[in-house]
Amino acid sequence: IGIAPGQPAVEAEALAENAQRSGRVARGAVFIDEDTDADREGLRELADRCRILTPLVGCSDAEFPGSLLLDLTGCAASARPPRELAEAIRQSFEPSGLQGRIVLAPGIHAAWALACLLPFETRRFARGFPLPGIPPDCAERATEQSGRQDEPPPSTDAHFLPHPRWPLLATRDWPTARRLLTELPIAALRLDPKTEAILEELGLITIGTLLEMPRTELRRRMGKQLVERLQTLMGERPEIFPALPERPDFTETQQWDFPVVERSALQTHLRHALDRVVERLRAAGQTTDRYRIELFLDNGETACIPIELAAPTLAPSRIHRVLALKLETIRPPAGVQGLKVSAPETRPIREEMRGLFAQLPASDEHSLRDLADELVGRLGPTAVCRFVPADTHVPEKAYRPVDLLGDVLLPTLEQNVAPSERSTDPEASPPPLRPLIIYPSPLPMVVIQYDHQDRPLRFRCRRRRFVAMAWSSEESLQAEWWTETPIDRRYFRLQTADGRCLWVFRSGSKWFLHGEFA
Incomplete structure (x- = not known):
C-alpha cells in the first residue's frame, strides 16, 4: 500500500486509510510509538534462534535495526542446498508471524545491501534484471509460479527461490555478487546524507556508475570514506563481523x-x-x-x-x-x-x-x-x-x-x-499544601445552600451532610498543555462544623471533594 520505513506517520496513516477505504486491505493499520531499544532486543532474541545454524550471529548497525547477519563460513549449513537452508530459516521465524528476505552472499556488506535494496519481485528478475546463471525462460516460469516452492535448475552462479513470505537469493562467488551490486543505489554504501546528495547531483546514483569513476579521483574529491566503503562492499577490503556475544x-x-x-x-x-x-x-x-x-x-x-x-x-x-x-x-x-x-x-x-x-x-x-x-x-x-x-x-x-x-x-x-534552617516549633511550620488523604478520583458534591460568595454553605457528599465554617488557601491547578483532556480547577481548604478540614475544588459550575487533611 506504499508504506515504507522512515516515512512520516501522517503520510503512512493516510495511505492506510485509503487502502482500507478502497478495499485493498481488510483491516486498518495499527500505529504504535517507535522503540529502537525494543527493536534491537527483539532482533537479539531472533539472533539466538539462529545459533543452531552458526555460532557467529550479529545485527546490522543501521539507525533503524532490521537485519540479522549470519557467518556460515566453515559451518555445515554453508554446504547445504539453498532450498534446505531457506527452509531451516523459515521454520525458525515463521511461528512468530514474521516475514523477510534471505540472501546468501560472499560478503557481509554485500549480503546486507542485496537483502535491503535489491527488488525481490520475481517479475523484475524476469524483465530487465535477469540473475546470472538463471535462463530467462526459467525466470518466466518462476514468475508464473511465484506461489510455489519449486527450485530453479541448478546453477553455479546464483539461485532465486520465490516465496510469498521468505524469498531467497543465493550467490556464492564474488563475480556474480558484483554484477548484482552494480545495479544498487548508492544507499548501499550507507554514506552520510550530505555526501549522498552531492553524488546524486553529479549523476552518480548507482554503484555501477561509481565503479566507472577512477578511485583516485573519488578519493580526492569525496574523501577516503567513500572509497573504503566501496571497496568493502565489493569484497576488496577485509570486513569485521559484528558478532553478538551469547547470552x-x-x-x-x-x-x-x-x-x-x-x-x-x-x-x-x-x-x-x-x-x-x-x-x-x-x-x-x-x-x-x-x-x-x-x-x-x-x-x-x-x-x-x-x-x-x-x-x-x-x-x-x-x-x-x-x-x-x-x-x-x-x-x-x-x-x-x-x-x-x-x-x-x-x-x-x-x-x-x-x-x-x-x-x-x-x-x-x-x-x-x-x-x-x-x-x-x-x-x-x-x-x-x-x-x-x-x-x-x-x-x-x-x-x-x-x-x-x-x-x-x-x-x-x-x-x-x-x-540550621530546620524549625523545631510546630507552629512556625507552614500548613501542608496537599492533604494526607487524596481520593483516587474527585467525589461530586451535592450543594444544598450557597453563601454570599457563591460557595457551598451546606452540601452532601458520600451520604454525609457538611456545613462549611471557613475557607482558605485558594489555589488554581491546570493540566499540562499536551494532555488530551483539559483540566482547570480552583482548590480551597474548607473547615467544616464537625472539625474536618477538606480539600475541595470548583470546576466550571460544579464542586468536588478531592481530599482530607489530617
Whole structure:
C-alpha cells in the first residue's frame, strides 16, 4: 500500500486509510510509538534462534535495526542446498508471524545491501534484471509460479527461490555478487546524507556508475570514506563481523531417576539449584529480584513457582526464606521428577545497594529488607510498594507506585533543608499544601445552600451532610498543555462544623471533594 520505513506517520496513516477505504486491505493499520531499544532486543532474541545454524550471529548497525547477519563460513549449513537452508530459516521465524528476505552472499556488506535494496519481485528478475546463471525462460516460469516452492535448475552462479513470505537469493562467488551490486543505489554504501546528495547531483546514483569513476579521483574529491566503503562492499577490503556475544545462561536443571515426594527433600534440591544460579549471576556481574522455578511432575505436568523479592539480591539467606514461604503454600499433586531454576530478568550489580531510608542502621535496614521480602513473597510484588512524585500537576496522578526497596531513592524535603534552617516549633511550620488523604478520583458534591460568595454553605457528599465554617488557601491547578483532556480547577481548604478540614475544588459550575487533611 506504499508504506515504507522512515516515512512520516501522517503520510503512512493516510495511505492506510485509503487502502482500507478502497478495499485493498481488510483491516486498518495499527500505529504504535517507535522503540529502537525494543527493536534491537527483539532482533537479539531472533539472533539466538539462529545459533543452531552458526555460532557467529550479529545485527546490522543501521539507525533503524532490521537485519540479522549470519557467518556460515566453515559451518555445515554453508554446504547445504539453498532450498534446505531457506527452509531451516523459515521454520525458525515463521511461528512468530514474521516475514523477510534471505540472501546468501560472499560478503557481509554485500549480503546486507542485496537483502535491503535489491527488488525481490520475481517479475523484475524476469524483465530487465535477469540473475546470472538463471535462463530467462526459467525466470518466466518462476514468475508464473511465484506461489510455489519449486527450485530453479541448478546453477553455479546464483539461485532465486520465490516465496510469498521468505524469498531467497543465493550467490556464492564474488563475480556474480558484483554484477548484482552494480545495479544498487548508492544507499548501499550507507554514506552520510550530505555526501549522498552531492553524488546524486553529479549523476552518480548507482554503484555501477561509481565503479566507472577512477578511485583516485573519488578519493580526492569525496574523501577516503567513500572509497573504503566501496571497496568493502565489493569484497576488496577485509570486513569485521559484528558478532553478538551469547547470552549467559542463568539456568539450573536437575533430573532424577526416582520422584521426590518429601517436601524437605524437595526444598534441599531447590536450595542447591538456586545457589548455583546465584553463583553464575555473581560471576557475570548480574543480579535479579525474580527467580522462576519449574517442577516437572511424574504425571507429565509442570508446576511453576515464582520467587519474587522486594529488591535485587544475591544473598542466599533471603532467597531461601522466600522459597520456604512459597513451599508452604503449595502441594504438588504428584511426585517431582525434576526441576528447573532460572533468572529470566537480570540487571547489573550496583556497587552500593541503598535501602529505603539512608539514615537507618545496618541492622534495621536488613530487618526492613527481610520484612519486605516476606510481604512480597506472600502477597506478590504489586501489593507492596511505595509512592514517588510524578511529573504532573493533576493531584490524583501526582504520585506513582514503585518497588518498596527499588534502586531509585528520592530525598525527602527534610533531607534537602540544612540543619540550621530546620524549625523545631510546630507552629512556625507552614500548613501542608496537599492533604494526607487524596481520593483516587474527585467525589461530586451535592450543594444544598450557597453563601454570599457563591460557595457551598451546606452540601452532601458520600451520604454525609457538611456545613462549611471557613475557607482558605485558594489555589488554581491546570493540566499540562499536551494532555488530551483539559483540566482547570480552583482548590480551597474548607473547615467544616464537625472539625474536618477538606480539600475541595470548583470546576466550571460544579464542586468536588478531592481530599482530607489530617
